[in-house]
Amino acid sequence: MDPIATVKDGFNQVAKRQKHYHTISQAVTDGAFEGFVESLVQILTKNDPKTVLTELKLKLDSLLPINHLQESQKETNTSLTKFEKVLGKSDMFPASRSIDLDHQLVDKMLVEYFYRQGLFEVGELLIKEAEVEVDDQLSEAIARSLEIRRVTEPLKEKDTEPAMRWISENRENLKEEASKLEMELVSLKYWEMLRQRKRSEALRFARAHFPKFASLHSVKIRKLIVALLWVRDLENYPHSEELFPLGWDKASRELTKQYYNLHGQPSSSLLAVALSAGVESLPRLLKLVRVMGLENEEWGEMKQLPVDLELGDEFRFHSVFVCPVSREQSDEYNPPMMMPCRHVLCKETILRLCKCCSTRRFKCPYCPAYTTAAACRQLYI
Amino acid sequence: MEIDDPVTNGNTDAVMTESTPPFTPSPPVPASRLSQLTESLKLEHQLLRVPFEHYKKTIRANHRYLEKEVTSVVSSVGDLADNNWSKDVTVSRLTSLVSRLQGLKRKLEEGSNVENLQAQRCRARIDHLDSADAENITEWNNTKLKRILVDYMLRMSYFETASKLSESCNILDLVDIDIFREAKKVIDALKRREVAPALAWCADNKTRLKKSKSKFEFQLRLQEFIELVRADSYKQAIHYARKHLTPCGATHMDELQRVLATLAFKSTTECTKYKVLFELGQWDILVHQFKQEFCKLYGMTMETLLNIYLQAGLSALKTPYGFEEGCTKEDPLSQESFRKLALPLPYSKQEHSKLVCYISKELMDTENPPLVFPNGYVYSTKPLKEMADKNGGEVKCPRTGLVCNYTDLVKAYIS
Numbered sequence: 052m053d054p055i056a057t058v059k060d061g062f063n064q065v066a067k068r069q070k071h072y073h074t075i076s077q078a079v080t081d082g083a084f085e086g087f088v089e090s091l092v093q094i095l096t097k098n099d100p101k102t103v104l105t106e107l108k109l110k111l112d113s114l115l116p117i118n119h120l121q122e123s124q125k126e127t128n129t130s131l132t133k134f135e136k137v138l139g140k141s142d143m144f145p146a147s148r149s150i151d152l153d154h155q156l157v158d159k160m161l162v163e164y165f166y167r168q169g170l171f172e173v174g175e176l177l178i179k180e181a182e183v184e185v186d187d188q189l190s191e192a193i194a195r196s197l198e199i200r201r202v203t204e205p206l207k208e209k210d211t212e213p214a215m216r217w218i219s220e221n222r223e224n225l226k227e228e229a230s231k232l233e234m235e236l237v238s239l240k241y242w243e244m245l246r247q248r249k250r251s252e253a254l255r256f257a258r259a260h261f262p263k264f265a266s267l268h269s270v271k272i273r274k275l276i277v278a279l280l281w282v283r284d285l286e287n288y289p290h291s292e293e294l295f296p297l298g299w300d301k302a303s304r305e306l307t308k309q310y311y312n313l314h315g316q317p318s319s320s321l322l323a324v325a326l327s328a329g330v331e332s333l334p335r336l337l338k339l340v341r342v343m344g345l346e347n348e349e350w351g352e353m354k355q356l357p358v359d360l361e362l363g364d365e366f367r368f369h370s371v372f373v374c375p376v377s378r379e380q381s382d383e384y385n386p387p388m389m390m391p392c393r394h395v396l397c398k399e400t401i402l403r404l405c406k407c408c409s410t411r412r413f414k415c416p417y418c419p420a421y422t423t424a425a426a427c428r429q430l431y432i
Numbered sequence: 433m434e435i436d437d438p439v440t441n442g443n444t445d446a447v448m449t450e451s452t453p454p455f456t457p458s459p460p461v462p463a464s465r466l467s468q469l470t471e472s473l474k475l476e477h478q479l480l481r482v483p484f485e486h487y488k489k490t491i492r493a494n495h496r497y498l499e500k501e502v503t504s505v506v507s508s509v510g511d512l513a514d515n516n517w518s519k520d521v522t523v524s525r526l527t528s529l530v531s532r533l534q535g536l537k538r539k540l541e542e543g544s545n546v547e548n549l550q551a552q553r554c555r556a557r558i559d560h561l562d563s564a565d566a567e568n569i570t571e572w573n574n575t576k577l578k579r580i581l582v583d584y585m586l587r588m589s590y591f592e593t594a595s596k597l598s599e600s601c602n603i604l605d606l607v608d609i610d611i612f613r614e615a616k617k618v619i620d621a622l623k624r625r626e627v628a629p630a631l632a633w634c635a636d637n638k639t640r641l642k643k644s645k646s647k648f649e650f651q652l653r654l655q656e657f658i659e660l661v662r663a664d665s666y667k668q669a670i671h672y673a674r675k676h677l678t679p680c681g682a683t684h685m686d687e688l689q690r691v692l693a694t695l696a697f698k699s700t701t702e703c704t705k706y707k708v709l710f711e712l713g714q715w716d717i718l719v720h721q722f723k724q725e726f727c728k729l730y731g732m733t734m735e736t737l738l739n740i741y742l743q744a745g746l747s748a749l750k751t752p753y754g755f756e757e758g759c760t761k762e763d764p765l766s767q768e769s770f771r772k773l774a775l776p777l778p779y780s781k782q783e784h785s786k787l788v789c790y791i792s793k794e795l796m797d798t799e800n801p802p803l804v805f806p807n808g809y810v811y812s813t814k815p816l817k818e819m820a821d822k823n824g825g826e827v828k829c830p831r832t833g834l835v836c837n838y839t840d841l842v843k844a845y846i847s
Contacts, residue, residue, distance in 0.1 A: 054470045054473045055473065055558065055561055055562045058473065058480070058558055058561075059558055059562070062551075062554060062555065062558060066551050069491055069547065069551075072495075073540070073544050076498055076540060077537075077540065079502070080533060080536055080537050080540065081537075083505065083533055084530065084533045084534070084537070087526060087529060087530045087533060088530060090526065091523065091526050091527065091530065094519065094522060094523055094526070095523065101513070104509070104512050104513035104522065105513050107509060107513070108509055108510055108513045111506055111509055112506075120498070120499070120502070121499075124495045124499070127491060127495070128492075131488055131491070134484070135484075138477065138480055138481060138484065138731075139473075139474070139477065140477070140731070150739060150743060150773065150776075152736075152738075152739055152742075152773070153769070154588065156769050157584070157738070158588075161581065161584075161585075164581075165597075170597065170600055172596060172600075173593055173596050173597045173600060176590075176592050176593040176596050177585075177590060177593045180590040180591075180592055180593050181588070181590055181593075315761065316761065317761045317762050317766075318762060321764040321767055321770065322742075322764075323577060324745075324749075324762075324764050325742055325745040325746055325749065325764040325770065326577055326580060326738070326741050326742060326745055327573060327577060327745070328744075328745035328746075328748050328749050328764075329740070329741030329742055329743070329744040329745030329746075329748070330573055330576055330577065330580075330741055330745075331573075331745075331748075332744050332745060332747075332748035333475065333740070333741060333744040334471035334472075334475065336744050336747070336748075337471070337474070337475070338471070350778070351743070351747075351776060351777055351778065352776075352778075353778040354778060354779065355778050355779040355780075355781055356747065356748075356778045356779065356780055356781045357781065358781060359780075359781050359782060359783040359784070360747075360748040360780060360781075362748050362749070362780075364786070364795055366748070366749060367786050367788060367795060368749075368753075368754075368759075368760050368762050368763040368788070369751055369753035369754070369759075369760070369763070369788060370786070370787045370788045370790075371751065371753075371782045371785065371786055371787075372785045372787065372846070373782050373783060373784055373785045375785075375847045378783065380781075380782055382752065387846075389804060389808075389844055393842065393843060393844055393845045394845050395844055395845065395846050417845070417847075428804075428808050429808050430804060430808050430809075430810050430844070431807075431808050431809045431810060431831075432787050432802075432810045
């Protein structure tokens with residue numbers, strides 16, 4: 052059953068019981084209050100205090116079934132304990148090995164992360180509060196984030212000027228990327244003008260900027276110009292999505308990536324990458340620890356994790372070849388080998404298949420072709 | 433999400449008349465989301481537990497208060513009725529009871545408001561957990577990242593930064609800045625060798641501490657006793673012991689005896705058994721104990737979330753290639769500090785081949801299959817095709833410089 056629904060149910064129960072309790076207690080207090088006021092009035096209007104009071108006492112006794120209150124309390128309490136059980140215990144303990152995190156280093160990385168994300172004030176506060184030593188490396192990183200922000204921030208307002216300027220300044224380093232990005236930005240700007248129905252302005256803009264891309268993107272330019280006829284009905288322009296492979300957001304991100312690439316820096320904060328990898332992999336890791344019945348420290352002492360933690364493709368930085376037969380990762384001692392039938396196995400598997408005799412024929416596990424070990428080529432991935 | 437609705441499944445043509453009762457079966461939750469939710473719940477225990485503890489405490493406190501007031505009011509009435517007071521006295525007594533009831537009512541309302549706020553907090557968090565689905569998963573993970581950072585900063589006591597970050601990212605509802613501030617006050621006081629805030633904290637959380645059979649309060653009292661002995665105020669020490677240490681003495685007799693024996697020694701004693709008790713390091717032990725109790729109370733881990741996730745992430749990212757010289761800068765393991773951290777961690781295991789093209793840095797797959805040069809070097813199709821188009825059908829291997837025709841390249845089948 053959906054665990055969150057169970058939690059929600061449990062919590063709703065608690066809230067309901069508590070509300071019930073409150074209605075009872077309110078009723079009780081109100082009733083008592085009225086009774087008191089009434090008796091007071093009666094006494095003041097000359098009735099015998101004693102009888103009035105005995106009346107009041109009887110009234111209170113009937114009105115205040117303390118049992119009622121207590122029962123309601125008990126009910127709330129049981130629902131509270133039940134909810135606690137639903138919440139269960141924290142499951143993170145198996146994964147919490149204590150390692151010596153160098154706090155100063157982490158703080159520096161945090162500052163860099165905040166600046167990269169555009170959270171400048173937070174970064175400044177952190178420098179102050181954590182007394183981060185702003186050495187050359189860090190101040191460079193900060194300066195870089197500020198610079199790229201100046202270029203990408205205007206893109207949010209659909210102002211492409213600073214970005215275009217930056218691209219032309221760094222054209223030779225960017226090489227082909229430059230023209231791709233420029234084309235994207237120019238077409239986005241043009242489209243924006245069309246959206247705002249500024250036809251003549253758009254046309255002027257197109258005349259000024261499109262010609263230099265004529266050789267590479269002629270089809271696209273043609274489509275963009277024809278869109279002039281659709282100014283009043285731009286959303287229905289056929290295939291308009293194909294014109295902008297990136298869009299404003301992605302273009303901005305691509306610019307940032309290129310910028311950091313030029314400076315030989317990673318395109319996103321390494322701390323963020325590592326943490327995101329952790330967020331993706333921790334559930335499986337915990338499951339592994341649980342299933343294997345490992346203690347706190349033990350999972351860290353393994354040489355290699357026994358299970359693939361299945362990170363997303365964005366965390367794939369290196370090529371890895373895993374032999375489909377032996378399920379081993381290839382390395383320099385056990386490289387991938389391609390057979391004449393184009394299927395690829397690792398060297399050890401091939402040796403095993405041909406029983407270490409390089410002239411003995413063996414059949415490829417994936418197709419009917421026979422081959423020898425000598426006929427296989429080593430691949431360099 | 434597949435909605436397998438057996439009732440309407442063949443009746444889509446049938447007109448949904450008013451006679452058919454509106455039957456909305458809850459759609460069966462697909463397995464992937466189910467496991468994701470279960471795991472997410474386990475990992476986020478801390479998120480839900482903290483507001484819930486506060487909520488529970490308020491509820492119980494309100495219960496106790498009401499019960500006490502009501503019983504006392506009733507008994508006062510009974511008292512009045514039984515005895516024969518004069519009219520004026522009765523009237524004045526009754527009026528005071530009336531105003532007491534008014535006060536009770538007001539307090540009940542206030543209590544109810546506080547409870548509602550706390551319940552709202554709990555609900556907001558449960559909803560947040562529920563809101564994670566396939567469409568907004570990047571956004572949700574981004575929020576999670578910020579939460580992890582806030583947790584780190586709170587534990588390091590960077591309160592202003594944590595508040596600013598939470599405000600900027602709209603996660604104030606999901607973080608518990610206040611309890612950490614309180615904890616800091618207690619810890620600072622303990623570092624100054626003052627026991628009062630810690631004792632107040634214990635009193636505040638008495639029921640919970642008792643349930644977990646915590647020795648913390650006892651340890652605090654012992655330490656105060658030792659301080660009194662250190663200051664040579666023996667009489668006060670004995671008095672203190674009589675008042676505070678004897679109640680829990682029965683359960684912790686050994687320790688009690690040991691500490692009481694310090695009366696016989698001066699604080700500068702050389703006897704190792706008792707010297708250790710006088711050392712200032714004892715206060716650090718107390719601080720550590722407090723942190724443990726605090727974390728246990730709120731279901732938190734002793735390590736920062738950052739620590740835990742970082743380790744998991746580094747292990748998942750750790751490959752032998754990450755330690756090579758020419759490793760790409762995008763891999764966190766290319767940085768020296770991460771390499772050091774990752775050293776004791778296990779390598780990740782890959783179960784499927786994933787090839788990253790040297791030229792385009794993109795993954796090779798069926799749409800972009802690997803092509804092999806005559807010398808065995810492998811690249812993906814797209815950049816090679818582009819290269820061929822620009823150079824009249826010729827391609828050059830970037831790593832070895834070998835030039836050949838695009839048609840000489842061979843497609844490899846890698847599963």
